[in-house]
Each structure stands twice: as C-alpha cells, then as structure tokens.
Amino acid sequence: xxxxxxxxxxxxxxxxxxxxxxxxxxxxxxxxxxxxxxxxxxxxxxxxxxxxxxxxxxxxxxxxxxxxxxxxxxxxxxxxxxxxxxxxxxxxxxxxxxxxxxxxxxxxxxxxxxxxxxxxxxxxxxxxxxxxxxxxxxxxxxxxxxxxxxxxxxxxxxxxxxxxxxxxxxxxxxxxxxxxxxxxxxxxxxxxxxxxxxxxxxxxxxxxxxxxxxxxxxxxxxxxxxxxxxxxxxxxxxxxxxxxxxxxxxxxxxxxxxxxxxxxxxxxxxxxxxxxxxxxxxxxxxxxxxxxxxxxxxxxxxxxxxxxxxxxxxxxxxxxxxxxxxxxxxxxxxxxxxxxxxxxxxxxxxxxxxxxxxxxxxxxxxxxxxxxxxxxxxxxxxxx
Amino acid sequence: xxxxxxxxxxxxxxxxxxxxxxxxxxxxxxxxxxxxxxxxxxxxxxxxxxxxxxxxxxxxxxxxxxxxxxxxxxxxxxxxxxxxxxxxxxxxxxxxxxxxxxxxxxxxxxxxxxxxxxxxxxxxxxxxxxxxxxxxxxxxxxxxxxxxxxxxxxxxxxxxxxxxxxxxxxxxxxxxxxxxxxxxxxxxxxxxxxxxxxxxxxxxxxxxxxxxxxxxxxxxxxxxxxxxxxxxxxxxxxxxxxxxxxxxxxxxxxxxxxxxxxxxxxxxxxxxxxxxxxxxxxxxxxxxxxxxxxxxxxxxxxxxxxxxxxxxxxxxxxxxxxxxxxxxxxxxxxxxxxxxxxxxxxxxxxxxxxxxxxxxxxxxxxxxxxxxxxxxxxxx
Numbered sequence: 001x002x003x004x005x006x007x008x009x010x011x012x013x014x015x016x017x018x019x020x021x022x023x024x025x026x027x028x029x030x031x032x033x034x035x036x037x038x039x040x041x042x043x044x045x046x047x048x049x050x051x052x053x054x055x056x057x058x059x060x061x062x063x064x065x066x067x068x069x070x071x072x073x074x075x076x077x078x079x080x081x082x083x084x085x086x087x088x089x090x091x092x093x094x095x096x097x098x099x100x101x102x103x104x105x106x107x108x109x110x111x112x113x114x115x116x117x118x119x120x121x122x123x124x125x126x127x128x129x130x131x132x133x134x135x136x137x138x139x140x141x142x143x144x145x146x147x148x149x150x151x152x153x154x155x156x157x158x159x160x161x162x163x164x165x166x167x168x169x170x171x172x173x174x175x176x177x178x179x180x181x182x183x184x185x186x187x188x189x190x191x192x193x194x195x196x197x198x199x200x201x202x203x204x205x206x207x208x209x210x211x212x213x214x215x216x217x218x219x220x221x222x223x224x225x226x227x228x229x230x231x232x233x234x235x236x237x238x239x240x241x242x243x244x245x246x247x248x249x250x251x252x253x254x255x256x257x258x259x260x261x262x263x264x265x266x267x268x269x270x271x272x273x274x275x276x277x278x279x280x281x282x283x284x285x286x287x288x289x290x291x292x293x294x295x296x297x298x299x300x301x302x303x304x305x306x307x308x309x310x311x312x313x314x315x316x317x318x319x320x321x322x323x324x325x326x327x328x329x330x331x332x333x334x335x336x337x338x339x340x341x342x343x344x345x346x347x348x349x350x351x352x353x354x355x356x357x358x359x360x361x362x363x364x365x366x367x368x369x370x371x372x373x374x375x376x377x378x379x380x381x382x383x384x
Numbered sequence: 385x386x387x388x389x390x391x392x393x394x395x396x397x398x399x400x401x402x403x404x405x406x407x408x409x410x411x412x413x414x415x416x417x418x419x420x421x422x423x424x425x426x427x428x429x430x431x432x433x434x435x436x437x438x439x440x441x442x443x444x445x446x447x448x449x450x451x452x453x454x455x456x457x458x459x460x461x462x463x464x465x466x467x468x469x470x471x472x473x474x475x476x477x478x479x480x481x482x483x484x485x486x487x488x489x490x491x492x493x494x495x496x497x498x499x500x501x502x503x504x505x506x507x508x509x510x511x512x513x514x515x516x517x518x519x520x521x522x523x524x525x526x527x528x529x530x531x532x533x534x535x536x537x538x539x540x541x542x543x544x545x546x547x548x549x550x551x552x553x554x555x556x557x558x559x560x561x562x563x564x565x566x567x568x569x570x571x572x573x574x575x576x577x578x579x580x581x582x583x584x585x586x587x588x589x590x591x592x593x594x595x596x597x598x599x600x601x602x603x604x605x606x607x608x609x610x611x612x613x614x615x616x617x618x619x620x621x622x623x624x625x626x627x628x629x630x631x632x633x634x635x636x637x638x639x640x641x642x643x644x645x646x647x648x649x650x651x652x653x654x655x656x657x658x659x660x661x662x663x664x665x666x667x668x669x670x671x672x673x674x675x676x677x678x679x680x681x682x683x684x685x686x687x688x689x690x691x692x693x694x695x696x697x698x699x700x701x702x703x704x705x706x707x708x709x710x711x712x713x714x715x716x717x718x719x720x721x722x723x724x725x726x727x728x729x730x731x732x733x734x735x736x737x738x739x740x741x742x743x744x745x746x747x748x749x750x751x752x753x754x755x756x757x758x759x760x761x762x763x764x
Contacts, residue, residue, distance in 0.1 A: 017670050025677055032681050035699045042694035087560060088717060089727040093691075106552045113554050120559035121720045123570040125691040127514070130557055137555055145552060165493065165535075166448075166528040167500045168521055172507035173474060173482070183508065188684075192677055199673040206669070292404035295672040300415050303582075303679055307423040312689075313567040314509055316477065317429050322422040343508045346475045 004222045004231025008204070012235070018207070021200045022236060026243045029192050034250065037185045045129050048075035048083045048095040055103035057144070061114075064140045065096065070132030080117075087119050094118035094129040096137075106144065174344045186342065187311050187335045189247045194277045194331040195302040197240045199295060201281035205232050206291040209376075216380060225377040226370070233278055240274045252342070261341030265351060269337040272358035276330035277302075279365035286372040305329050309336075333357045387600030391608025392615075394598070398591040399616065404668075409587035413620070416579045417628055424568035431459035432515045434481040435470040438463070442490035448501065448527060452483060457519030467504075474506055481505040481516035493531060511567075561721050562635075569634050573625075573720050574688045574712045577650075580624050581708045582679050584651070585658045588613065589671045592662035597757055602750040606743065613655040614648065621647045625719060637722030645725060646714050649735035653707040656742035663749050686712045705741075710734040 012018050047065060051058045066073050075092055077083040083095035097115040105112035116133045120126040208228075209215045215228070222228035280301060284294040307313070308326030315323055315332075326332045333354040340346035340354070399405050434452075438445050453460040462479050464470035470482040482504040492499035501524065505516035529550050536546040562569045598605040625643065629636060665671045684690045685703035692700060703709045714731030717723035725732060 017667055021670065021673055025674060029677060029681060032699070033684070036681070036684050036690060036695055039694050039696055042691040045691065045693050084560070085727065088721050088723045090713065090717065090730075102553075109549070109552075111547065111552065111554050113556055115556045115558055117558045117560050119561060119721075120563065120565055121561040121570065121573075121716060122688065122691070123562065123565060123567075124689055125693070126559065127565075128691075130559070134555065134557065137553075141552055145549070164528060165498060165531040166524055167498055168524050169500050169502040170517060170521075171502060171504045172513065173471070173504045174506060174508045188680060192680055195679075196673065196677050199676055203669055203673060291669045292672070293407070295669065295676070296404075296407055296412060299412065299672075299676050300419060303676060304416065304420045304422075306680060307420065307571075310423070311509070312511065312571065313424050313426075314429065314512055315423075317426050318423050319425050322425065325419075325422065339508055344475065347472075350475050 001222050001227035001231045004218060004228055005235050007221075008232060008235040011204075011207070012239070015207075018200075018204065021196065021203060022239050023243075026193060026196050026240075027246075029196070030189065030243075030247050030250070033185055033188050033192070042125065042128065043069045044072040045070060045094075045125055045132075046074040046092040047071040047129060047133065048077045048086050048092045049073050050077045050080060050083050050095055050097045052100040053098050053102035057103040057106070057140070058098045060143075061096075061098060061137055061140045064136040065133060068132040068136045070128050071136075083117065087117065093122065093125050094133060096133050183339070183343065184311065186251055186338055187309060188306070189251075190244070190273065190331055190334050190338070191302075191306045191309070193240060193244060193247075194273075194305060194329075195298070197236070197274060197277045198281035198284070198298045198302055201233060201236055201278040202285040202294045202298060203291060204236060205229070205282060205285045206294070208232065209285070209289070210291060211289065219377075219380060225373050225380065229282070229369070229373060233282060237271075237274050237278060240278075241270060244270055244274065260343070260345035261351065262348065265348065265355060266337065266341050269334055269355045269358055272355065272362045273330050273334035276358055276362035276365060279362060279369055280330075283365055283369050283372065286369060286376060301329065302331075305331050308332060311335070327357070328361065330358055330361050333361070385604075387598075387604035388608040388611065391598055391600070391605045392611045393608075394595065395591065395609040395612035396616070398595050399587065399612070402591065402594065405587045405590050408583055408590070409616075409620075412583050413579065413624065416583070417576075417624070420575055420579065421568060421572055421632055424571060427566040427568050428564065429511060429515050429567075430456055432457060432481070432512055432519065433461040433479040434458045434483055434516060434519075435462040435464050435473050435479045436460040437465070437467060437470050437482060437484045439487040440485050440489040444490035444493055445485045448485060448489075448524070449483070451523035451527060452520050455519045455523055457515045470504075474504075480509065480512040481520070483520060496535060561637075568632065569720075571689070572632065572634060573629060573716050574686070575683070576624055576628060577712045577715050578679065578683050578686070578708050580621065581650075581654050581682070581711065582675060584613075584617070584654045585661060586672055586675050588655050588658035589662040589665075589675070590668050592659050593666060593668050593671065597753060598750070602747050602754065605750065606746060610652055610655060613651055617647070617651040618644075621651065625715060629719070634720075636719050638719035639722075639724070642718045642723070642725045642728075643715065646711070646718060646728065646732055646735070649732065649739050650707055650711040650715070653735050653738040653742060654711075656739060656746050657707055659746045659749070660742055663746075682706055682708050685709060688712050688716065704734065705738070707735060707738055710738070 012022060049062050051062065062073055065071055075086055077086060077095060080097060086092045087095060095117045099112055102112050114137055116130055118126045118130045207213065208218050219225050219228045222231050281298055284297040288294045308322060308329060309332050315326055337351065337354040340351045399409060436449055438449060449460055452458060460483065462473050464473060467482065467484065473479045474482065484502040484504065489499050489501065503520050505513045507513045532550045533546045536549060537543060559565065626636060661671060665674060685699065685706065686709045687695060710731040714728040717728050
C-alpha cells in the first residue's frame with residue numbers, strides 16, 4: 001500500500017492535470033474567495049433622495065443619511081417615478097421620499113409620512129440600505145423630539161427618559177463583531193473543497209481503474225484491491241487536509257476569525273470530513289466506472305450543497321426532506337462544527353455530535369465502497 | 385452557406401449524440417431544478433424560537449412577553465431561570481435568542497423611569513439574528529410608545545397631540561420587489577441563470593474537445609455552431625427562466641421580448657466562453673471538475689448575493705469577463721423587477737461585448753488550428 005501511495009505522490013508531481021486539480025485549483029479558489037470577502041461588510045451603497053420639502057429638516061435628514069456608513073446619497077431625484085427607474089436600472093439601491101410640507105406638518109403635529117423604498121430583490125444589499133436609512137431618519141427625528149420636549153421646559157435627561165421608556169439593550173450572542181464576512185468565508189472554503197476533493201478523488205481513481213486502464217498492475221503492486229484503493233485515496237487525504245489547514249491559518253491567523261473552541265475536535269472533524277467527501281467521489285466512480293457519469297453524480301450532490309448547509313436560509317426552517325438531504329452531506333456537519341468551535345464556543349458534549357455524524361457518514365460510505373470493491377475484485381479475477 | 389449548415393448540424397449532433405453531454409445539458413438541468421430550490425421552499429422564516437428569562441414575574445413583564453410572542457417573526461418557545469440555562473438552549477440550536485426581562489421592570493415603569501429589557505440574539509446566523517431583533521424590537525417599540533403616550537395623556541396632553549409628540553412622523557418602509565422578503569424569490573432567479581450558464585459551459589466545452597476539426601472558413605464554422613446553440617437555447621432558456629420559476633410560484637414582471645433579447649447575447653457569450661475553456665483545459669474530465677468548482681465563486685463574484693460595492697475592484701474587473709455577472713444582473717432585473725431593455729442596457733451591451741471578445745479569441749484559435757493542420761498535411 002505504501003508503494004502505491006508513493007507512486008501516487010510521484011504521479012501528482014508528474015501529471016499537470018492532477019497537480020492542477022488537487023493543488024493549484026484549490027489554492028486559486030482560496031485566493032479568489034478570500035479576495036471577494038476581504039473588504040468586509042459593504043458600505044456606501046447608493047441611495048436617491050426625493051426631497052420635495054427642501055427645508056432645514058429635510059436637508060438635515062439628507063445629511064444624516066450621508067453620514068450613515070451603509071449608504072451614500074448619490075442621486076437627487078425629482079419624482080418617485082424617476083427614483084423607481086433609478087432603482088430598477090441598478091443606479092441606486094433605494095430611495096427616500098420626503099414629502100412637501102414635511103417640516104411644517106411635523107411642527108403642526110400632523111404626523112407626515114417619510115417613506116423609504118428599497119430594492120428587496122437584492123435582499124442582502126436592500127436590507128442594509130433600509131436599516132441605514134431607518135437609523136438615519138430616527139437619529140434626525142430623535143433630535144427633533146428632544147428639542148420639542150426641551151422647548152416645553154423638560155431637562156435633557158428627563159426628556160431622553162420620556163422619549164424612550166423601554167429601551168432595548170440588544171446584545172449579540174457569540175458573534176459580537178457581526179463578522180458575517182469571514183463566517184461566510186469559513187463556510188465557503190469547505191464547500192468548494194468538498195466539490196474539488198470528491199471530483200479529484202474520482203479522477204485520480206479513474207486514471208487507474210477507468211476504461212482502457214490496467215488496474216491489475218496496481219492491485220498486484222499493493223497486494224489486493226482494498227490496499228490499492230486505499231493507496232490511491234490516502235495521499236489526497238493528506239493533500240486536502242494540508243490545504244484545509246492552510247486556509248485555517250489564513251482565516252484564524254491572518255483574517256483574525258476567532259477560534260474559541262477545541263483544536264482537536266476541529267482537527268478530528270476535518271479528517272472525517274475529507275475522508276467522507278473523498279469516499280463520495282470514490283463511490284461515484286466505482287459504481288459507474290466512468291468519469292463522466294461519476295462527475296455528474298458528484299455535481300448533483302456537492303454543487304447545491306451550500307444551500308443545504310443553512311448559512312443563508314437556516315436549516316431548522318427547511319422542509320424535512322431538505323433537512324434530511326443536508327444531513328447526509330459531510331460539509332453540512334463540518335461547517336456546523338466550525339461555526340460551533342470558532343464563533344459559538346459550544347460546549348464539548350454538544351459539539352461532539354457533528355463529529356460523530358461525520359464519522360458515521362464516512363463509515364457508511366466506506367462500507368458501500370467496500371461492497372463495490374468486492375464485486376470489482378471478482379470481475380478483475382475473472383478478467384485475469 | 386453550406387459550411388454554416390454543416391457546422392450547425394455537426395454541433396447539434398455533438399450535443400445530442402453524446403450521452404454525457406446530453407446528461408449535462410438536459411438531465412442535469414432537470415435534476416438541479418428539483419434539488420437546488422429544495423432548501424428554500426419554506427420561503428419565510430416565521431416564529432424563530434426564543435428563550436424567555438423573566439426575572440420580574442409581574443403583569444407588565446407578562447404583557448411584554450405576550451406581545452413579543454405574538455409577533456410573526458419570533459415565538460417564545462422556552463423559558464429558563466437564568467442566562468446560563470438559556471445560553472445552553474441556544475448552544476443546542478433549540479432556540480436563537482434570549483429575551484431577558486430584569487427584576488424591577490414593572491416598578492421602574494410605574495415610577496416613570498427608563499426600564500430596559502435585554503435581548504440576546506444569536507448572531508452567528510445572519511437571517512436568524514435579523515428576525516429575532518425585528519420580532520422583539522417592534523412590540524417593544526410599540527409598548528414603549530404606549531407607555532409614553534399614557535404618561536403624556538396623564539399629564540393632560542390631548543391624545544392626538546401626544547401621538548404626534550411620541551412619533552412625529554410615521555416612518556414607512558416599502559420593499560420594492562420581493563415585498564414578502566421570501567428567500568426563494570430572492571435567490572432562485574439568480575441561481576437559475578447560473579445553473580444555465582454552468583451546464584452550458586460544461587456541455588459545450590465537452591462538445592468542443594470531442595469534435596473533429598471543422599472544414600471550411602472559420603467564420604462560417606463558428607456562425608454555424610452559434611446557430612446551433614441559439615436554436616437549442618431558444619427553447620431551454622425560456623423554459624428555465626420563465627416556466628420553471630412560474631412552477632415555483634415566483635413572481636415574473638418581465639417582458640418576454642426583453643428576456644429573449646438579453647438571453648441571446650448571454651447564450652452566445654457563454655457558448656463562446658465554453659470554446660475558450662475547452663481550448664485552455666483540453667481534457668473533458670478536467671474541464672468538468674474546474675467548472676464545478678467555479679460555480680460558487682462565479683455566483684458570489686456576480687455581485688448579486690454579495691453586493692458589488694464590497695467586492696475589490698480588481699476582482700470585480702475580472703468578474704465582468706464572466707457572462708453570468710452581467711446576465712444575472714440583467715435577467716433578474718428584467719424578470720423580477722420589470723426592467724425595460726433600456727434600463728438594463730449596460731448589461732446588454734456588456735454581453736454583446738463579451739460575444740465580440742470571445743468570438744475574436746475563438747476565431748483566432750480556429751484559424752491557427754486550421755493552419756497547423758494544413759502544415760502537418762503538407763509535411764506529411
């Protein structure tokens with residue numbers, strides 16, 4: 001088996017296709033993804049103001065909007081129609097409507113309407129814009145309400161108490177820096193590695209077991225089909241674990257994503273994750289004996305896997321079928337483990353569950369591959 | 385002209401006669417159409433479970449808890465005696481937030497003092513955090529406004545004046561498009577465009593690696609192949625971007641002509657891009673793996689889910705070379721936001737620009753290949 005492993009390492013070094021797939025491709029992906037999310041939370045998203053009031057107050061609100069980090073007032077629209085067209089064409093992500101007579105109506109106590117329109121088709125950007133606009137208007141108006149009460153002779157402190165009887169102290173559990181960016185990155189890297197590891201393992205096996213190849217040579221060298229297969233798989237396990245480690249060094253070391261949990265739990269999970277994913281690739285190939293079809297199976301399982309992990313739309317809110325499908329994909333559990341151990345500092349006895357799941361998935365896949373290998377050996381013996 | 389028709393027929397044969405290509409271009413489209421939307425079928429996040437830690441145990445605290453529980457976004461599903469116990473429930477992912485009402489909540493309210501409550505929301509999941517904050521903030525603000533109004537009225541202020549003083553303007557937020565903030569409505573229209581591109585890239589690149597060298601003028605050869613893609617995707621694209629979303633109940637505001645006119649350069653640019661990919665990687669198996677790995681990066685580079693404002697400019701420049709970047713933006717605006725062709729003209733011209741760029745590259749490659757082939761024949 002060791003001889004097969006050494007031969008495999010030499011093969012990786014000699015074959016540009018193989019080296020490209022298992023080393024260059026993942027590294028390029030790391031760089032690209034790191035680049036996309038490096039800048040952090042988006043700021044300065046374009047906003048149009050439809051200011052029909054043109055009063056001191058409306059200018060105040062516009063200034064507040066500009067001072068909000070999320071948004072930037074880039075357009076002054078003359079009508080709602082114009083603002084809508086700006087949103088549809090993508091020139092701005094939202095518009096705020098300040099009606100005529102705004103300041104006068106407020107002073108009269110007529111409660112005029114301030115309307116924020118935002119593009120919720122692009123939900124991530126749209127909700128940021130809406131939040132930024134809401135805060136800016138709130139700030140501008142809080143000043144106004146305070147000054148009204150002060151004008152009635154209330155002391156500043158008392159006025160602040162009266163305008164907010166039940167203040168909400170909002171706290172973020174686990175992720176105080178609201179670091180979604182690096183969190184997304186920490187999940188995207190395993191997702192892409194899952195695709196590459198499964199496909200590259202299938203490809204490597206196809207180089208020896210594919211049509212027109214001579215697996216007999218390899219089997220004789222290793223002394224059996226199983227050691228031959230292990231010798232083919234394990235070198236890539238090492239390579240992918242190294243790449244995963246490298247990405248973790250970048251994430252936790254360079255980008256300062258917090259790591260609050262147990263390193264050993266993460267490492268154990270990583271080993272089962274990589275093995276499980278590779279076994280998906282191996283199983284796809286030994287079942288079909290054709291790289292094209294194996295790639296299609298791998299594509300169907302791994303390409304949509306990101307959605308099932310629940311980073312955008314949470315797993316708990318999915319239909320049972322979607323939850324079940326997500327549960328058989330190794331990446332789901334590995335990403336959960338990473339979030340538990342990095343952001344949430346989940347206690348060991350809760351966080352050990354995903355590791356057990358990963359081990360179970362890898363075990364079952366291993367069994368299935370073995371069953372196929374027994375049939376493969378018979379076929380090989382019959383052929384020899 | 386005969387070269388054109390021969391190339392068109394050869395390309396169609398290359399697509400339909402090859403089992404693997406058929407599998408990718410047609411079967412995979414169907415499978416993805418079933419699998420991809422599966423996680424998002426629920427659309428909305430309702431009644432996110434939250435733990436209640438009520439240290440006050442008074443009528444006011446119970447009222448507050450009831451109002452929070454009544455909101456659509458969250459439900460108080462668990463109660464805990466202290467924060468430690470509550471945090472554990474959140475660790476187990478049985479709940480995503482903790483509402484802590486401190487001791488003395490009612491007393492402070494009655495005395496006319498500020499009476500804060502604390503909300504701990506699980507910030508490791510963005511959508512959950514948003515929902516928990518929303519779900520609790522609205523009833524809290526309402527109850528706060530009621531308390532303030534009550535105090536003002538008690539001081540002898542008239543009710544309408546009190547209301548105007550508590551909230552001098554009514555702030556209204558109007559989500560244009562996807563008003564219910566449905567997750568499927570948000571993500572699927574863009575995902576379908578990307579799936580279309582990735583399967584087309586994979587399938588057509590495989591065809592390119594497997595076809596015999598064409599005979600005839602390169603321009604006619606290329607036009608013939610482009611004709612084949614157009615004919616095939618004139619059927620597939622509307623099915624995938626109009627019929628399929630309709631089956632999932634997604635809104636469609638788009639003008640079909642705008643969709644087709646934008647779809648044409650998208651299909652051509654993607655097909656030509658596939659020829660470049662094929663020339664670069666040569667081996668079918670390698671092409672499949674590379675394109676598989678590129679799907680998610682292409683999606684995030686397109687500036688749809690991750691706002692383009694946050695993507696570094698050099699990466700954004702590279703992203704503009706991928707057809708999906710302009711296509712997702714343009715097609716989503718047309719189908720989901722009812723944009724006219726004029727409103728998406730930037731995307732439209734960008735796609736035609738890509739057609740020109742990739743077309744020139746492919747023509748150069750084809751001409752060179754023909755010349756080398758000729759030289760070899762002369763030498764032989």
